[in-house]
Structure formats: C-alpha cells, structure tokens
Amino acid sequence: MKTKSHYYVRTSGLGQAKGDGFTRQRDVIARYAKANRIELVQEFLDSGVSGTRDGFDREGLTALFVALKSNGVRLVLLENADRLARDLMVSEIILNEFRKIGVKVIAADSGTDLTVEDGEPTKKMVRQILASISEFEKSRIVSKLRASRMRIRKTDGRCEGRKPYGFTEHEKTVIAQMLAFRSAGLSMAEIANRLNADGVKPRTNSRAGKPTRWHATTIQRILKTA
Numbered sequence: 001m002k003t004k005s006h007y008y009v010r011t012s013g014l015g016q017a018k019g020d021g022f023t024r025q026r027d028v029i030a031r032y033a034k035a036n037r038i039e040l041v042q043e044f045l046d047s048g049v050s051g052t053r054d055g056f057d058r059e060g061l062t063a064l065f066v067a068l069k070s071n072g073v074r075l076v077l078l079e080n081a082d083r084l085a086r087d088l089m090v091s092e093i094i095l096n097e098f099r100k101i102g103v104k105v106i107a108a109d110s111g112t113d114l115t116v117e118d119g120e121p122t123k124k125m126v127r128q129i130l131a132s133i134s135e136f137e138k139s140r141i142v143s144k145l146r147a148s149r150m151r152i153r154k155t156d157g158r159c160e161g162r163k164p165y166g167f168t169e170h171e172k173t174v175i176a177q178m179l180a181f182r183s184a185g186l187s188m189a190e191i192a193n194r195l196n197a198d199g200v201k202p203r204t205n206s207r208a209g210k211p212t213r214w215h216a217t218t219i220q221r222i223l224k225t226a
Contacts, residue, residue, distance in 0.1 A: 001206075002039040005075035008064055010046040010083050022047075025079040032077060032108035041073055050086075061094070068103055080107045081114055165203060165222045174200060178223055188216035188223075195219075 007029045011021040022045070033040050044067070046060035064076065076098070078084055084105070085091035098105050098115050105114045166175050177200070181191045192214035202212045 001209075002037050003075055004041050004073050005033065005038050005077050006042050006044060006064060006067060006073050007033075007040055007077040008044045008046075008061065008083065009078070010049055010058075010060070012048070012050050025083065028079045029077045029108045032106070032111065038075070038077070040077070042067065065097065065101075068101060074103050076103060076105045077108050078105065080109045081112075084114070164225060166225075171203070175222060178219060182223065188219045191219050192216050 007026075009022050009025040009029075026043075030040070032038070044060045044064040046058045049058050049060075067073070068076070081091065084094055095105065095115055099117075103115070106112065107114055165171050174195070177195070178191055181194060186194065195214045200214070202214055202218065204212050206212055
C-alpha cells in the first residue's frame with residue numbers, strides 16, 4: 001500500500017512563478033514519490049512569496065496545516081529545505097509545528113527528513129529559544145489557523161474532520177441504493193449483503209491489509225444522517 005503525502009511548492013518572485021520554478025519543483029517531487037511508492041494527494045502552493053516570511057502569513061502553507069489537522073496525512077514532500085524557508089528561525093518555527101502534529105517533512109532532492117532534530121548548534125539554540133516562548137507562539141499560530149479555517153469555510157463550506165459519507169457523487173448514488181432497498185423492506189443486514197454481493201465498495205477499501213465489507217451498523221449510521 002502506498003504512503004499518502006501532500007506536497008508544497010513555493011516561488012519567491014513572479015519571475016520564478018512564470019518560469020520553470022513550479023515545474024522543476026513538481027518534477028523533483030514526482031520522481032521521489034514514484035521511487036518511494038508515495039501517493040501524492042494534494043498540492044499546496046505559494047506564488048511570489050519570500051522564504052523569509054512567517055509560514056503562517058502564507059496562505060498555501062497555512063492551508064496545508066489545516067488539511068493535515070483534518071485528513072490524517074502524515075507526510076509532506078517539498079523540493080528542498082529552501083522551499084520551506086530561507087531564514088533559519090522561520091524554518092525551525094515551521095518545522096517545529098510539523099513535529100507537534102507528528103508530520104514528517106522530506107526534501108525530495110536529497111531524501112532528507114527535515115523534521116529530524118539534529119545536534120547542529122545553531123538549530124539547537126533556535127529550538128531552545130522556541131521552547132522558551134512556546135506559549136506565545138502557540139496562541140499566535142492558533143489565531144492564524146482559526147482565521148484560515150474561517151476563510152475556507154466561506155468558500156468550501158467545510159474544512160475540518162472527515163467528510164460525511166455522501167460527500168461525493170458516487171457516495172450519493174450508493175445512499176440512493178440503500179434508501180431504495182430500505183423502501184423495498186430490506187433490513188440493514190440485508191442491504192449490507194446486497195451491496196457486498198454487488199461489489200459496491202465502502203469508502204475505505206481495506207483495513208490492516210484486508211478488504212472491508214459493508215455491515216448493518218454502517219448502513220444504519222449512514223442512513224440516520226442521510
């Protein structure tokens with residue numbers, strides 16, 4: 001089974017954005033993903049944004065954190081460390097936030113795990129400084145993430161938590177089948193058996209390496225909110 005990953009690309013100037021900046025970054029990331037059996041789920045992009053800018057003043061990077069907090073992906077790929085930040089303090093602040101939520105960040109050009117805490121003296125000092133002001137940083141970042149969530153809700157209607165079953169057109173069709181079976185007098189268990197027999201797959205195709213099946217309790221939970 002492939003590991004799922006989001007990926008982040010950034011250009012610092014309009015010239016790079018119009019040139020091959022994004023293309024080069026995407027190519028490097030795609031090659032690494034293919035070589036390491038990684039499924040690229042979603043791109044997050046900041047165009048014409050300086051690498052010295054606070055990560056939570058970047059819409060693309062902030063949206064990436066919002067997605068990571070809601071959808072269970074625990075890996076992020078980028079071309080190299082400079083795409084995250086050129087300023088050491090900014091870089092360590094951002095990487096510290098990834099560490100807090102258990103997300104690994106890999107530089108695709110070298111395969112380096114940027115979230116591993118090494119003993120390099122300057123980086124170590126920065127982490128110690130961050131630890132001493134962690135409460136201030138936490139309140140500031142929480143405020144910016146909250147503002148980002150509100151913007152996403154206004155455009156998409158929802159940004160947190162797992163999407164309810166019925167979110168996609170395919171799932172809406174499956175619910176319609178369930179309702180039709182229910183109207184015909186079938187029990188929840190009978191509906192589950194029919195869907196399994198017809199080869200209709202649940203949202204999650206497998207767990208622990210085994211194919212998933214429909215169950216009466218699952219049907220009941222879905223139809224309760226349909």
